[in-house]
Amino acid sequence: MDALTGIALASLAGWLWLLLGQGFFWRTDVRLPARRVPREWPQVCVVVPARDEAEVLPRSLPSLLAQDYPGPAEVFLVDDGSSDGTGELARALAERHGGLPLTVSSPGEPPAGWTGKLWAVRHGIGLARARAPRYLLLTDADIAHEPGSLRELVAAAETGDFDLVSQMARLRVASVWERLVVPAFVYFFAQLYPFRWIGERGSRTAAAAGGCVLLRTEAADRARVPDSFRQAVIDDVSLAKAVKHTGGHIWLGLADRVDSVRPYPRLHDLWRMVSRSAYAQLRHNPLLLAGTVAGLALVYLVPPAGLVAGIATASAGTAVAGGLAWLVMAGTYVPMLRYYRQPLWLAPLLPFTALLYLLMTVDSAVQHYRGRGAAWKGRTYARPDAAAAETAPEQH
Structure with missing residues (x-):
């Protein structure tokens, strides 16, 4: 088995685990739980x-x-x-x-x-x-x-x-x-x-x-x-x-x-919404950033790349593994598209959207190290340990 096929199979295994082992995250039927009228409505x-x-x-x-x-x-x-x-x-x-x-x-x-x-x-x-x-x-x-x-x-x-x-x-x-x-x-x-x-x-x-x-x-x-x-x-x-x-x-x-x-309305607006907090989600940790980028690439980018590469090199194993992983990915995205009343042809485009999120996450880290991380409506926030260091002298 060549390296491309192995990577495609790893991506497929990852999607099978996500499908069944990650709390059925892709289902959209988690709505307000059962409720009854209380005896007295609280303030x-x-x-x-x-x-x-x-x-x-x-x-x-x-x-x-x-x-x-x-x-x-x-x-x-x-x-x-x-x-x-x-x-x-x-x-x-x-x-x-x-x-x-x-x-x-x-x-x-x-x-x-x-x-x-x-x-x-x-x-x-x-x-x-x-x-x-x-x-x-x-x-x-x-x-x-x-x-x-x-x-x-x-x-x-x-x-x-x-x-x-x-x-x-x-x-x-x-x-x-x-x-x-x-x-x-x-x-x-x-x-x-x-x-x-x-x-x-x-x-x-x-x-x-x-x-x-x-x-x-x-x-x-x-x-x-x-x-x-x-x-x-x-x-x-x-x-x-x-x-x-x-x-x-x-x-x-x-x-x-x-x-x-x-x-x-614009990509710029959405980019700012995601990038302002993406690196904070990773606790401003470069190793977590590297792992996240690698994980996004393996899970979301390898399936279409594997399908195309498998067809181009006549490697049936790579093409099948990549295609099946892409199919599972798109299938798990369908419920969310239905919840948002969007056309289902958007489901196969999820790798492209994931690539955008990967770039937004990297940009979030870049902006952080340039001193412009977590900027929102005229304010820029330091990471928690830096903020704590700034306030420490005031606490003595």
């Missing part, structure tokens, strides 16, 4: 961190204010140093649409060692504590909720005794690049963090989707949210880990009634 406070969100706020904030929730609920929008009138617009939208009570506040610039979003979340949770809510709904300013979303989230948490219930909002898919990249983004996330494993008690897998997180206040206190991960760029995963590591029962699945309204 909920909604915390919305917002920085320069005037473009999307008219499509998201009214959906929160209009929640059809039978119990007491209130919205706290935290204006994180916006320069586009986000806070003023939020007040105007509340006056125009009515609905749930809205409080708009600003915590000022975050101190060293904090990301802006988590500093805003901390401020919002602090305001919410005065109401003594049983639950906090942490949601982003670009997320729209259908009227019964909050009711369904609370019912699921109460029925399943969950400390955290998170839904991955359905992202916008309109432009050509969004069609190519967005469904794959969720597919890759589920591959890293299989939803079925997240909801299992005793499982070490933990993740959440920051756009929609219903969090029991008691669990937030126990996990010291968000102080215990105040430097995290990938804050939703850090939040889920903090809750689970302190004994919390968490759940994550795909959303039916929660949608992102933020557009990513």
